[in-house]
Amino acid sequence: MIITTNDLTKKFGNFTAVDKLNIEIEEGEVFGLLGPNGAGKTTTISMLCTILKPTSGSAKVNGFDVSAQPSKVRSSIGIVFQEPSVDDLLTGRENLEIHAMLYKIPREVRKRRIGEVISLVGLEDRADDVTRVYSGGMRRRLELARGLMHHPKVLFLDEPTLGLDPQTREHIWDYIKKLSKEEEMTMVLTTHYMEEADMLCNRIAIMDAGKIVVLDNSTNLKKKVGGDIVVLKMDNPNLEKIRKLSFVTSAESKDGSVQIVIKDVDRNLQKLLCKVGRIKSVEVRPVTLNDVFIHYTGKEIRGGEEEGSYWDRIMRSEVNR
Amino acid sequence: MIDAEAVYAVWLREFKVYLREKERVISSFVSPILWLIVFGSGLGASVSLHGVSYQVFIYPGVLSMALLFTSVFYGIYIIWDRKLDFLKEVLVAPVSRSSIFVGKMLGGCTDAMMQSLILLVLGVLIGIPLTPATFIYSLLILFLTSVAMVSLGLVLGSNLTNQEAFNLVINFVIWPLFFFSGALFDVTTLPPWLSTITYLNPLTYGVDLLRGAILNVQVFPTYLDFSVLIVFSLVMMWLGTVSFGRMQQSK
Ligand SMILES: Nc1ncnc2c1ncn2[C@@H]1O[C@H](COP(=O)(O)OP(=O)(O)O)[C@@H](O)[C@H]1O
Numbered sequence: 057m058i059i060t061t062n063d064l065t066k067k068f069g070n071f072t073a074v075d076k077l078n079i080e081i082e083e084g085e086v087f088g089l090l091g092p093n094g095a096g097k098t099t100t101i102s103m104l105c106t107i108l109k110p111t112s113g114s115a116k117v118n119g120f121d122v123s124a125q126p127s128k129v130r131s132s133i134g135i136v137f138q139e140p141s142v143d144d145l146l147t148g149r150e151n152l153e154i155h156a157m158l159y160k161i162p163r164e165v166r167k168r169r170i171g172e173v174i175s176l177v178g179l180e181d182r183a184d185d186v187t188r189v190y191s192g193g194m195r196r197r198l199e200l201a202r203g204l205m206h207h208p209k210v211l212f213l214d215e216p217t218l219g220l221d222p223q224t225r226e227h228i229w230d231y232i233k234k235l236s237k238e239e240e241m242t243m244v245l246t247t248h249y250m251e252e253a254d255m256l257c258n259r260i261a262i263m264d265a266g267k268i269v270v271l272d273n274s275t276n277l278k279k280k281v282g283g284d285i286v287v288l289k290m291d292n293p294n295l296e297k298i299r300k301l302s303f304v305t306s307a308e309s310k311d312g313s314v315q316i317v318i319k320d321v322d323r324n325l326q327k328l329l330c331k332v333g334r335i336k337s338v339e340v341r342p343v344t345l346n347d348v349f350i351h352y353t354g355k356e357i358r359g360g361e362e363e364g365s366y367w368d369r370i371m372r373s374e375v376n377r
Numbered sequence: 378m379i380d381a382e383a384v385y386a387v388w389l390r391e392f393k394v395y396l397r398e399k400e401r402v403i404s405s406f407v408s409p410i411l412w413l414i415v416f417g418s419g420l421g422a423s424v425s426l427h428g429v430s431y432q433v434f435i436y437p438g439v440l441s442m443a444l445l446f447t448s449v450f451y452g453i454y455i456i457w458d459r460k461l462d463f464l465k466e467v468l469v470a471p472v473s474r475s476s477i478f479v480g481k482m483l484g485g486c487t488d489a490m491m492q493s494l495i496l497l498v499l500g501v502l503i504g505i506p507l508t509p510a511t512f513i514y515s516l517l518i519l520f521l522t523s524v525a526m527v528s529l530g531l532v533l534g535s536n537l538t539n540q541e542a543f544n545l546v547i548n549f550v551i552w553p554l555f556f557f558s559g560a561l562f563d564v565t566t567l568p569p570w571l572s573t574i575t576y577l578n579p580l581t582y583g584v585d586l587l588r589g590a591i592l593n594v595q596v597f598p599t600y601l602d603f604s605v606l607i608v609f610s611l612v613m614m615w616l617g618t619v620s621f622g623r624m625q626q627s628k
């Protein structure tokens with residue numbers, strides 16, 4: 057296990073942001089922390105990378121205790137923070153050069169390594185521009201390059217695509233996939249985008265209100281919901297009756313339609329349609345992680361636009377200066 | 378404990394940012410020039426102290442004031458650095474906290490020394506009696522004073538968390554340090570209660586040394602001035618390293 061936590065807890069005053077967390081992460085896996093805003097994902101990562109002290113409990117990263125051996129932990133990890141953290145008055149290359157000095161990358165290999173990561177994230181043409189003129193996606197790629205240029209054992213990615221447009225997001229996903237394949241690096245990523253967790257992670261821990269609700273790989277998580285989803289548009293559905301059917305796991309009505317989780321949809325759809333009476337339309341879709349989240353917490357993971365786009369966050373950081 | 382390359386990395390970043398923030402460079406020497414012109418020539422035209430005109434007399438004080446403001450402000454700015462910015466990236470790096478502190482501190486001293494250099498050259502132009510030797514000696518004194526003041530600022534900044542605290546520091550630290558330092562007046566002519574306060578202020582000794590260097594008017598022995606500044610700097614650097622070690626990410 058490259059990361060283990062033992063009742064890891066963080067309180068801010070009376071508020072418990074992370075509540076007795078116990079997770080184990082294997083070497084080489086891409087591990088996801090999926091949860092809504094405020095679930096405690098960033099707080100967890102901050103403790104694992106030694107910039108926030110746990111209130112109680114402990115954690116080990118690469119065999120080192122985060123409280124007792126912080127500098128050993130620091131030399132084992134790389135991190136892409138949730139908030140923008142490149143220096144916008146320095147060029148992309150200068151940002152990387154300073155990083156290389158801080159991580160004691162030997163002078164002889166420094167130039168080559170910087171060149172490698174720059175081309176890995178496709179910033180060759182813009183490496184010598186100050187990052188102030190970069191787009192949000194380019195900054196994120198630079199942060200990614202910086203996080204991995206010292207070849208850490210574990211790379212933490214805190215909301216790697218928060219606030220980026222869909223196209224840029226897919227780009228970043230490609231880089232992350234490429235990295236996990238080529239570098240065999242353990243990655244821990246947080247996100248509140250279900251499709252992101254689904255696409256990138258070997259195992260996913262669903263987090264809510266400081267706790268891990270459930271932890272498994274995407275396929276097993278979806279199985280736990282108990283079937284596929286059938287959405288029926290109809291007036292006055294009889295939920296009681298539907299729920300009594302032997303092959304129905306659950307049924308909820310939601311603005312003019314009924315969402316039903318049904319086992320073995322191929323065989324049972326016909327039966328269902330016979331029993332429910334008049335319907336306007338029917339739609340069958342596979343279970344998503346959002347359904348898993350609803351299944352376990354009773355609420356939805358809402359979109360993250362409350363936190364603002366990458367640009368909003370950059371603007372905020374400049375106003376704050 | 379102190380890793381030269383990490384110190385250099387942190388300093389280099391500060392220096393590059395300084396050179397590229399033009400507004401900061403410009404504003405850091407415009408206001409002391411205004412001070413010198415308005416205060417020195419207008420208000421004190423007919424006054425003379427220790428046989429020199431008031432404008433010449435307050436010149437070392439204005440240099441010290443500029444240095445004080447640049448240095449302490451630089452230090453407290455890490456309140457913002459802690460939220461975002463480069464500092465978080467430095468704090469997760471595997472380097473000792475003392476290296477980060479020293480790199481950051483030298484960055485602030487560099488800002489302050491650039492400003493001092495410009496003001497010293499300006500001093501020569503307005504007829505302050507500076508020889509090459511006193512010019513260099515003054516730079517040395519200013520450097521030592523800036524080490525003390527930047528360190529003080531960093532200690533404050535790394536222990537505070539919000540903007541209100543920032544305003545408190547300006548009103549209760551920077552202004553008192555300036556007013557009770559003898560920068561604008563002769564400390565020997567003060568009533569005893571006031572001179573006691575000035576004796577407790579480390580900046581007083583920097584101003585005294587500087588006035589000795591430039592105008593040959595010095596109240597304390599040189600060794601005492603230097604000792605106070607050095608001891609104060611060492612204490613602040615120690616406190617600063619401890620504070621950096623405890624420093625956590627803030628929201
Ligand atoms: N420094 C802090 N002081 C007080 N509350 C905090 C602090 N950091 C985080 N919190 C609170 O802890 C909770 C979890 O935050 P966070 O870990 O950032 O969540 P996530 O990254 O999952 O969105 C939130 O309710 C947040 O407001």
Ligand SMILES: [Mg+2]
Pocket residue numbers: 097098099138214215
């Ligand atoms: Mg977060």
